[in-house]
Amino acid sequence: MTKELAPAITLVRPQLGMNIGMVARAMANFTLEDLRLVAPRDGWPNSDAGPAAAGADHVLDQAKLVDDVAEGLAGCQLTFATSVRPRHIHKPVVTPKEAVAKMREAEAQGLKSGILFGPERSGLTADDLAAVDMIITCPVNPNFGSLNLAQAVLLIAYEWFQSSSLPQTALPDHIRAPHEEVAGLIGHLVRDLDDAGYFHVPERTPATIRSLSHLISRAEFSSDEIRMLHGIIRALAEGRRR
């Protein structure tokens, strides 16, 4: 188990610096260090984060500031998003414990995981959720379900730390491409479909792009397969233009 393969914690559009600090503390409690911040509302660095980190400065100092969710999951082959009772989303929904079991399996195969956490009030959008493999939903009181951001991170980090001695599983021959390659393929396809006039009902375009993203991320393509699919899209699109 190497440090590099420990899961990345990606906060999407976090609002309060204090919460970012508390997340860093919760991560450090359970040895996680790879913190990524997607477009934090008040910029970065944020002077409210340090005091709340209560000594977890090494996590804040290493935090990566990134522009979008795709960058926030860069280098991660297995991706999760946390969401409260997701509806109408055809992705596997797992508990923190189940998610961590999958992260540990991935780690045993040399793969890295990344987990998205949404903004304090609103949570992740449907577009954010479309980008990932699985949804993590924590079983909570159905009448009082809202976990604070740092506490959601804490529960995952706790389960991850608890699960540290797991049996190794065999290396599979199919290795998933990292997130950025999957995102690149989706981007390529969407551009070429747009050129071809595929999105001819503008109101439906966002939902169609989400379905596309979901379809492609669910298929768990390898890097070789993604290369082949780029070639296929190029051949079909350029063949048409000739």
Next chain:
Amino acid sequence: MTKELAPAITLVRPQLGMNIGMVARAMANFTLEDLRLVAPRDGWPNSDAGPAAAGADHVLDQAKLVDDVAEGLAGCQLTFATSVRPRHIHKPVVTPKEAVAKMREAEAQGLKSGILFGPERSGLTADDLAAVDMIITCPVNPNFGSLNLAQAVLLIAYEWFQSSSLPQTALPDHIRAPHEEVAGLIGHLVRDLDDAGYFHVPERTPATIRSLSHLISRAEFSSDEIRMLHGIIRALAEGRRR
């Protein structure tokens, strides 16, 4: 399982009202409601608690203000205290998970449990610890072990809630399309790629088609996804009829 037998959370000399509010929230997340405050530094009620409780007002409203630890554990047959790496204490030391298993056993016998949590900076004293049956210590990063008060409560409450008969998490059923639909998609793609001049090295064509077929069948597409993929291939190859 009755509500009365759910464990009591007893905060001993808590300092910040905000932390008491966050404890109430963490309890409510996992259906705990019996909060007891032993000599809170700033008295009780405390106006900083409400906002931090984020809606868990029912827990704060019912909180019992008491004078000492003994009263804080009144009515509890099985008692615990949380402590970081307790030394020189001849009591059983258990993890949160082990503690919760004991609480559930007690509950099954009609017995109630109570758990002491110490003040933010200093933790519980040796005298406080002397009063209980067992010590709970959470396995944490040995180099960064200090859990915030509400987070310590959260982990116990989480384990407690987890240990009830858990609802099954719903795995949305992803149903693979029948073989003929997969074959139809491969056929469509191969024909359009051929038209587009993709198979320009004839000796390699059979191997390329095999890779394509493998890629598509491995992805385990559903019938809906296959319909979408037909549309995508058509759009890329023909453009929209205009």
